[in-house]
Amino acid sequence: MLSYTEKIREIAGRLLQSGAVEMVIGFRAGTVPMMNEPHFAKTPADVQKLVWDSHCGINLANYLTDRKEKIGVLAKGCDSRNIVTHIIENKIKREQLVIIGVPCKGMVDKRKIAMKAETEITEVIEAETTITAKGHGFSKTFEKKDVLQHNCSLCIHRNPVIHDEMVAPPVVEQQGVDRYADVRSIAAMTPEQRWKYFEDLLAPCIRCYACRNACPLCYCPTCFVDESRPQWVGKSLDPSDVRTFHFLRAYHCAGRCTDCGACERACPVGINMRTFTKKLEQDCLDLFGWEVGLDPEVRPPLDVYRPQDPNDFIK
Amino acid sequence: MEHMGIEPGRLQFSWISSAESTKFVEVVTQVTAAIKALGPNSNFAKKMAEVA
Amino acid sequence: MKMITINKSEWADGLQKAAQAYRLFGPVKEKEFHSFKRLQDGVLPDLACLNTRLSPKHLIYPQSEVMFDYTLDESRADHHILKEAARDDSPQAVVGIRPCDAKAFVLVRMNFDTPEYQDPYWIRAYEATTLVGLGCAAPCSSCFCTTAGCGPYHEEGLDVLLADAGNHYLAKVLTEKGAKFVAAAGWKTAAEPQAADRTIAALKQASESKITSFVQTDNLRSTETTDLHNAAFWEEVSFSCINCGTCTFSCPTCWCFDIQDENRGKAGVRMKNWDSCMYPLFTLHGTGHNPRGTKLHRVRQRFMHKLKYFVDKYDRGIHCVGCGRCVRLCPVNIDIRRVCNMMNNFAASGAACAIE
Ligand code: SF4
Numbered sequence: 001m002l003s004y005t006e007k008i009r010e011i012a013g014r015l016l017q018s019g020a021v022e023m024v025i026g027f028r029a030g031t032v033p034m035m036n037e038p039h040f041a042k043t044p045a046d047v048q049k050l051v052w053d054s055h056c057g058i059n060l061a062n063y064l065t066d067r068k069e070k071i072g073v074l075a076k077g078c079d080s081r082n083i084v085t086h087i088i089e090n091k092i093k094r095e096q097l098v099i100i101g102v103p104c105k106g107m108v109d110k111r112k113i114a115m116k117a118e119t120e121i122t123e124v125i126e127a128e129t130t131i132t133a134k135g136h137g138f139s140k141t142f143e144k145k146d147v148l149q150h151n152c153s154l155c156i157h158r159n160p161v162i163h164d165e166m167v168a169p170p171v172v173e174q175q176g177v178d179r180y181a182d183v184r185s186i187a188a189m190t191p192e193q194r195w196k197y198f199e200d201l202l203a204p205c206i207r208c209y210a211c212r213n214a215c216p217l218c219y220c221p222t223c224f225v226d227e228s229r230p231q232w233v234g235k236s237l238d239p240s241d242v243r244t245f246h247f248l249r250a251y252h253c254a255g256r257c258t259d260c261g262a263c264e265r266a267c268p269v270g271i272n273m274r275t276f277t278k279k280l281e282q283d284c285l286d287l288f289g290w291e292v293g294l295d296p297e298v299r300p301p302l303d304v305y306r307p308q309d310p311n312d313f314i315k
Numbered sequence: 316m317e318h319m320g321i322e323p324g325r326l327q328f329s330w331i332s333s334a335e336s337t338k339f340v341e342v343v344t345q346v347t348a349a350i351k352a353l354g355p356n357s358n359f360a361k362k363m364a365e366v367a
Numbered sequence: 368m369k370m371i372t373i374n375k376s377e378w379a380d381g382l383q384k385a386a387q388a389y390r391l392f393g394p395v396k397e398k399e400f401h402s403f404k405r406l407q408d409g410v411l412p413d414l415a416c417l418n419t420r421l422s423p424k425h426l427i428y429p430q431s432e433v434m435f436d437y438t439l440d441e442s443r444a445d446h447h448i449l450k451e452a453a454r455d456d457s458p459q460a461v462v463g464i465r466p467c468d469a470k471a472f473v474l475v476r477m478n479f480d481t482p483e484y485q486d487p488y489w490i491r492a493y494e495a496t497t498l499v500g501l502g503c504a505a506p507c508s509s510c511f512c513t514t515a516g517c518g519p520y521h522e523e524g525l526d527v528l529l530a531d532a533g534n535h536y537l538a539k540v541l542t543e544k545g546a547k548f549v550a551a552a553g554w555k556t557a558a559e560p561q562a563a564d565r566t567i568a569a570l571k572q573a574s575e576s577k578i579t580s581f582v583q584t585d586n587l588r589s590t591e592t593t594d595l596h597n598a599a600f601w602e603e604v605s606f607s608c609i610n611c612g613t614c615t616f617s618c619p620t621c622w623c624f625d626i627q628d629e630n631r632g633k634a635g636v637r638m639k640n641w642d643s644c645m646y647p648l649f650t651l652h653g654t655g656h657n658p659r660g661t662k663l664h665r666v667r668q669r670f671m672h673k674l675k676y677f678v679d680k681y682d683r684g685i686h687c688v689g690c691g692r693c694v695r696l697c698p699v700n701i702d703i704r705r706v707c708n709m710m711n712n713f714a715a716s717g718a719a720c721a722i723e
């Protein structure tokens with residue numbers, strides 16, 4: 001993936017110069033190890049700052065919402081599916097976009113690496129399939145596939161589903177991935193155990209809403225947790241309020257979530273809130289045969305009525 | 316909801332037309348009986364705000 | 368100023384004794400991260416921790432705090448009276464707090480304890496708290512305390528400064544509160560003051576030389592507020608921000624809060640919850656108008672408050688102690704060090720003419 005950088009700069013420079021777009025949204029090198037910052041390029045100097053490596057996990061579709069310009073945007077598999085969703089939901093017009101597809105090999109989870117490091121990591125060096133973390137007096141090399149974000153290790157749509165340019169030939173998609181082992185392990189619990197499981201999961205939450213804000217789907221002008229007339233949820237750290245936020249947010253993402261992992265990645269306290277959305281994702285697959293964001297022409301299942309929709313739950 | 320630990324049966328859905336008064340009575344009776352059997356909901360009942 | 372030697376073999380024992388007079392808090396590792404927790408039943412603070420993920424500000428200024436409660440239940444004698452909520456202001460001590468986090472309380476105090484206004488909740492908790500700090504032997508690469516008015520052995524705000532001198536700690540007792548704590552722990556081996564001072568000075572120098580990250584703040588005060596406010600760079604700085612507020616919640620110096628009422632049946636409470644200038648709701652008026660309606664406004668507010676308005680108002684440096692938490696935790700890598708230097712060098716860069 002490292003070789004993508006040059007190609008990205010070439011495409012971005014060309015698009016800007018020809019006036020096809022006013023800005024190109026990508027990443028620039030971060031100021032701390034294993035972080036890159038979303039960045040817009042408008043000038044040749046900005047273009048030279050664009051980079052690509054295994055730390056570009058932030059979902060760039062989030063930066064397109066309601067923009068009016070003509071934009072070139074870098075898109076991994078998951079970003080491209082969120083762009084499709086944005087187009088379906090009228091958050092951006094297809095004509096405004098030049099989608100620069102980036103065949104993805106999975107993004108690295110910096111927490112996994114940090115947990116396996118003896119001290120603070122001060123430098124990370126990436127090769128094609130490995131990544132080496134260095135700190136004061138230690139150096140450790142990991143196989144990338146062992147330290148991917150959990151959602152990336154389960155990803156079956158690494159190639160952009162929609163694109164105008166590609167920075168490289170498509171990668172081979174992962175086959176035979178068991179995407180829902182986590183959901184099954186919860187389904188095997190008793191109701192009490194489940195309640196407890198989610199209670200423990202959410203205990204560290206500080207309600208910063210980074211998970212919501214990192215999510216391209218969460219673009220409501222006023223989120224239900226921020227409404228004050230009427231006020232739906234309390235604002236303290238009360239566990240029932242925290243849980244209300246999380247499960248309702250998950251419902252709002254039903255049939256829309258691409259499992260890009262932006263929420264988990266953003267959480268400052270490391271909560272795996274994908275545990276909520278995965279269940280809904282699986283339900284959409286089982287009940288409606290739905291995989292989100294593959295085609296801008298198909299309305300999502302919760303958007304349309306079909307006579308064969310399952311309705312056994314209604315008595 | 317059940318996935319996250321709400322007891323099975325606490326959440327129920329019915330489709331009743333405005334003309335189906337008998338069905339309405341039946342369903343309400345059934346649901347109330349079923350919920351009473353489950354007992355008070357302790358899980359999602361907020362007590363006085365708990366603060367850290 | 369007293370210097371005490373605490374042999375590491377007396378450490379656990381002393382803390383156990385102190386626990387009889389104080390509620391003890393300290394860094395404890397839970398799953399992946401350290402956080403400040405109550406030290407129950409002889410649990411020792413993990414002093415090997417680099418620093419906690421979130422700051423210890425909640426020990427004095429909880430994220431949610433009930434101020435008043437009331438009941439309308441007429442069978443109760445105190446019905447229809449809004450009374451102060453019961454709270455525990457018994458002595459507490461934070462063991463293993465870092466100098467930056469202690470200094471942060473000094474900055475926060477400028478807001479909560481002024482000649483005109485005193486926040487009784489904050490002040491009482493602050494007065495009940497003894498801060499027993501540990502000098503940082505191994506600062507993180509994202510710490511920039513030495514150029515943010517602080518440092519790895521900075522004493523301001525601490526009651527006791529501990530320095531790890533191998534088989535023992537040197538404890539520099541800085542305040543009356545500190546002396547009480549040391550006495551309660553029963554540590555009394557006096558150290559030879561000059562030798563101890565020399566040891567601490569050497570440790571301090573060694574640690575400071577390991578700090579690799581710096582900010583420049585010398586021009587902030589002299590730069591025109593409106594020029595900075597109108598600077599063109601805010602668009603670029605704020606672009607990636609998702610307005611999550613992680614930076615402000617994790618920051619030891621951020622102090623903003625919101626007041627909320629909650630009631631159930633006949634009883635209710637009024638509480639304060641942390642708020643953040645990163646949230647649109649923070650400045651939303653009753654009319655529906657929002658003077659900080661875009662993320663550019665909000666990001667600019669955070670940096671202008673920390674690095675300009677505060678500097679001008681108090682003349683005590685920047686509203687940041689350089690702990691680096693926001694740098695490490697921002698999900699999109701917005702880095703206050705970079706922004707601070709941009710602001711500081713703004714006038715010099717001649718960009719002042721680039722007003723929109
Ligand atoms: S979810 Fe798939 S496409 Fe998205 S970053 Fe991970 S591997 Fe790449």
Ligand code: SF4
Nearest residue numbers: 205206208209211267
């Ligand atoms: S990002 Fe994490 S801490 Fe913040 S609201 Fe979401 S789950 Fe809670």
Ligand code: SF4
Nearest residue numbers: 608609611612614697
């Ligand atoms: S943590 Fe970063 S993204 Fe979140 S509000 Fe602060 S600057 Fe913005």
Ligand code: SF4
Nearest residue numbers: 618687688690691693
């Ligand atoms: S602004 Fe950032 S570096 Fe400064 S004190 Fe707050 S969290 Fe620490």
